[in-house]
Amino acid sequence: MWLTPSLKPVLWTSLVILSASNAIAESSSSSDSNMPLTCDSPIYCSGDLLKTVQLAEIYSDSKTFVDMPTKNPLDQVVSAFNAIGANASHDAIQKFVTDNFWEAGKELQPVTLQVTENPKVLDKIDDTTLKGWASDLNHYWANLTFEFNTTFLCDGCVSSTLPVARRFVVPGGRFREFYYWDSYFVIVGLLVSELPEVAKDMIDNFLDFVDQYGFLPNGARMYYLNRSQPPFLTQMVKVYYESTKDEELLSRAIPILDKEYQFWQANTTVEVKDPKTGQSYNLNHYNVENNSPRPESYYEDYQTVQNGTGYNQTQIESLYADLATGAETGWDYCARWTRNKEPASDDPNSYKILRTLNTRNVIPVDLNSLLWSMESNLAEWHAGQKAKRDDKMSGNLSQWYQRKAKERLEAMEAVMWNEEHTSFYDFNLSSSTQNVDFTPAGYYPFWLGAVPEDLAKNYTVLSHVFDEGNKTLNEYPGILTSSLHNTTLQWDLPNGWPPLNYIAMQAMINVDKLIQKTKKKEDSVDLLGLAKELATRFVSSAFCGWYVTGGSVPGVLAQLPNQTDTGHMFEKFNVENIGVAGSGGEYTVQAGFGWTNGVTFWAFDTFEGFVAPNCTTTSS
Ligand SMILES: *[C@@H]1O[C@H](CO)[C@@H](O)[C@H](O)[C@H]1NC(C)=O
Ligand SMILES: *[C@@H]1O[C@H](CO)[C@@H](O)[C@H](O)[C@H]1NC(C)=O
Ligand SMILES: *[C@@H]1O[C@H](CO)[C@@H](O)[C@H](O)[C@H]1NC(C)=O
Ligand SMILES: *[C@@H]1O[C@H](CO)[C@@H](O)[C@H](O)[C@H]1NC(C)=O
Ligand SMILES: *[C@@H]1O[C@H](CO)[C@@H](O)[C@H](O)[C@H]1NC(C)=O
Ligand SMILES: *[C@@H]1O[C@H](CO)[C@@H](O)[C@H](O)[C@H]1NC(C)=O
Ligand SMILES: *[C@@H]1O[C@H](CO)[C@@H](O)[C@H](O)[C@H]1NC(C)=O
Ligand SMILES: *[C@@H]1O[C@H](CO)[C@@H](O)[C@H](O)[C@H]1NC(C)=O
Ligand SMILES: *[C@@H]1O[C@H](CO)[C@@H](O)[C@H](O)[C@H]1NC(C)=O
Numbered sequence: 001m002w003l004t005p006s007l008k009p010v011l012w013t014s015l016v017i018l019s020a021s022n023a024i025a026e027s028s029s030s031s032d033s034n035m036p037l038t039c040d041s042p043i044y045c046s047g048d049l050l051k052t053v054q055l056a057e058i059y060s061d062s063k064t065f066v067d068m069p070t071k072n073p074l075d076q077v078v079s080a081f082n083a084i085g086a087n088a089s090h091d092a093i094q095k096f097v098t099d100n101f102w103e104a105g106k107e108l109q110p111v112t113l114q115v116t117e118n119p120k121v122l123d124k125i126d127d128t129t130l131k132g133w134a135s136d137l138n139h140y141w142a143n144l145t146f147e148f149n150t151t152f153l154c155d156g157c158v159s160s161t162l163p164v165a166r167r168f169v170v171p172g173g174r175f176r177e178f179y180y181w182d183s184y185f186v187i188v189g190l191l192v193s194e195l196p197e198v199a200k201d202m203i204d205n206f207l208d209f210v211d212q213y214g215f216l217p218n219g220a221r222m223y224y225l226n227r228s229q230p231p232f233l234t235q236m237v238k239v240y241y242e243s244t245k246d247e248e249l250l251s252r253a254i255p256i257l258d259k260e261y262q263f264w265q266a267n268t269t270v271e272v273k274d275p276k277t278g279q280s281y282n283l284n285h286y287n288v289e290n291n292s293p294r295p296e297s298y299y300e301d302y303q304t305v306q307n308g309t310g311y312n313q314t315q316i317e318s319l320y321a322d323l324a325t326g327a328e329t330g331w332d333y334c335a336r337w338t339r340n341k342e343p344a345s346d347d348p349n350s351y352k353i354l355r356t357l358n359t360r361n362v363i364p365v366d367l368n369s370l371l372w373s374m375e376s377n378l379a380e381w382h383a384g385q386k387a388k389r390d391d392k393m394s395g396n397l398s399q400w401y402q403r404k405a406k407e408r409l410e411a412m413e414a415v416m417w418n419e420e421h422t423s424f425y426d427f428n429l430s431s432s433t434q435n436v437d438f439t440p441a442g443y444y445p446f447w448l449g450a451v452p453e454d455l456a457k458n459y460t461v462l463s464h465v466f467d468e469g470n471k472t473l474n475e476y477p478g479i480l481t482s483s484l485h486n487t488t489l490q491w492d493l494p495n496g497w498p499p500l501n502y503i504a505m506q507a508m509i510n511v512d513k514l515i516q517k518t519k520k521k522e523d524s525v526d527l528l529g530l531a532k533e534l535a536t537r538f539v540s541s542a543f544c545g546w547y548v549t550g551g552s553v554p555g556v557l558a559q560l561p562n563q564t565d566t567g568h569m570f571e572k573f574n575v576e577n578i579g580v581a582g583s584g585g586e587y588t589v590q591a592g593f594g595w596t597n598g599v600t601f602w603a604f605d606t607f608e609g610f611v612a613p614n615c616t617t618t619s620s
């Protein structure tokens, strides 16, 4: 099956890209005719059945219901619903669900994974407690690796899963399928843990998805088919290739990454006018076409948009689109996307602040850095293909991407760089100004190398890039916060997130290298010291979170009394207290947790000399 590309006028080069990826798509895409290309199920996507069940709050998490496969054929389930009707009592709805659905996540089948015992990274850890913990953590990959098996479904029965050909690592907790940008940090960890075959399977699954759907959906469920997530696939291919030199995978990936790039260009490009000069540039925003509650967050979205707001249809559709777009950003939700930066005191569920979402009018610095990196890497990889095969089209594409990267960098410097604050910021189309607000998103250019040459050579600039981040690290004892706004939203203060801390540390390492090149080393700021300090806080937060929830190391570290669990790795952390999980947001804090494990292994592989902290035992 093949998605018909949109027939809008496109650049000749775009056509070249499409035809290049078509050739690959036709030779490699699976022919599973049951694979949906849009979300159209009356159970999992939209309609009265979904609305009635979700608004009845049968489960405390809206995601539970849409992850339940049916026990009976679809037409029978729909008839059974029609028999009770949209005005059914809570008991009747509950009975309908129990009679017609299996438990959530029944499609997920654990895979027997032989982890690599004693990967080299363990030799880098001297502290016996931390070494024991890391060794335990190394086995967690086996607990998080699954495949989908839907053979239990009766003839005509349905499930919301999208078919996936190979095994994959899930984040954990309520996330019972793979996720797009999470997987980059998982893959980084898998490579350090010496499981490159698992990393390859995950990347191949993603390449299949782009081939099939024309873009990479948020995750492997049909209700994610309306949106993507931060475009990290190129970064996955890059770290995997650098670690394995697997040419075959790279050759498969290039034309498919062309296709992913084409999606971002076609669906998310906007014109941005520089308020200083009046010059126009093309940059990208997150942009989801959607006019209804997200099925997996139906109840929350409905309350936010439609219950008692009195909004007209235009406002309703716009807010649903901004909610879904917020999910596409990966930072759902935070003050980066809202007009109000302060929570209302009578807003425990954050409905009011979310009504001020303005996601699509923000030009995010992280998204544009990722796209710049796609352009730069594809320019390099196409040049490599040209050299190898003497292929003229690859040569042209290489030059075309090079030009795109150059244009984007000029645009980013013009509208996102702030000389006074020595920072990159998001640009706000509503106000035609930068959002001058600290967030680690501003470190993406330094992580990925999207740094204009005049800045990259300027010692004064380089030495101040981390001033705001360092200030917040001096203020709070934990990891780097996602923002300075205390909004109750989960990507704001007091929460710090593993992926953003990884990017901050990588950015510090890279800026340190740039500083070395300016030959002002003698009076340079100690960015490697700052990166190590952050890594220490990260390792301590993850370790203490695990220890206060029952983690132990046989013969070295006894379990705290009265623990029923054996240690959790949290998805996010409270920056005010080492070892306390983050809070807020649409769902309860999740344990598992893919990207936390990945960043922990990366930290152990990159820095040395960690010492086990003394954790406070007052867990929340
Ligand atoms: C549900 O009840 C409302 C009012 O109580 C009524 O207007 C509506 O027609 C009913 N819907 C169905 C499907 O029975
Ligand atoms: C991982 O799986 C093993 C074997 O099934 C189990 O003993 C262990 O408790 C699991 N660990 C976690 C953290 O869930
Ligand atoms: C899928 O599950 C069925 C049981 O429902 C089992 O018989 C079969 O072996 C499983 N398939 C694979 C590939 O593990
Ligand atoms: C991208 O844009 C095309 C053309 O407007 C549209 O058909 C498609 O649904 C969009 N893709 C997504 C994932 O929104
Ligand atoms: C996807 O977008 C279409 C068009 O806006 C909408 O009709 C549909 O309900 C959306 N589906 C999901 C699952 O969000
Ligand atoms: C809408 O909000 C009101 C007041 O907060 C609440 O009582 C009612 O249950 C809500 N409606 C739904 C469908 O949840
Ligand atoms: C919807 O409400 C907004 C805000 O009050 C208003 O600007 C807009 O004109 C209204 N649109 C329609 C179609 O009524
Ligand atoms: C370096 O950056 C500073 C601060 O933005 C600026 O004042 C200075 O002129 C720049 N130096 C060079 C050589 O460009
Ligand atoms: C955030 O706000 C909450 C409640 O308003 C307060 O308890 C907490 O201390 C604040 N945290 C920070 C870091 O300001």
Ligand SMILES: *[C@@H]1O[C@H](CO)[C@@H](O)[C@H](O)[C@H]1NC(C)=O
Residues within 6 Å of the ligand: 466, 467, 470, 471, 474, 525, 526, 527, 530
């Ligand atoms: C960070 O702040 C501390 C405390 O003010 C200071 O000693 C240190 O030099 C700063 N580090 C960097 C890299 O700016």
Ligand SMILES: *[C@@H]1O[C@H](CO)[C@@H](O)[C@H](O)[C@H]1NC(C)=O
Residues within 6 Å of the ligand: 561, 562
């Ligand atoms: C453990 O639980 C028991 C029973 O609830 C309680 O009596 C005891 O004080 C607890 N011990 C600790 C160390 O918390």
Ligand SMILES: *[C@@H]1O[C@H](CO)[C@@H](O)[C@H](O)[C@H]1NC(C)=O
Residues within 6 Å of the ligand: 611, 612, 613, 614
């Ligand atoms: C933890 O506490 C012990 C005993 O009080 C002390 O010897 C050790 O240095 C502390 N470790 C750290 C990392 O602070």
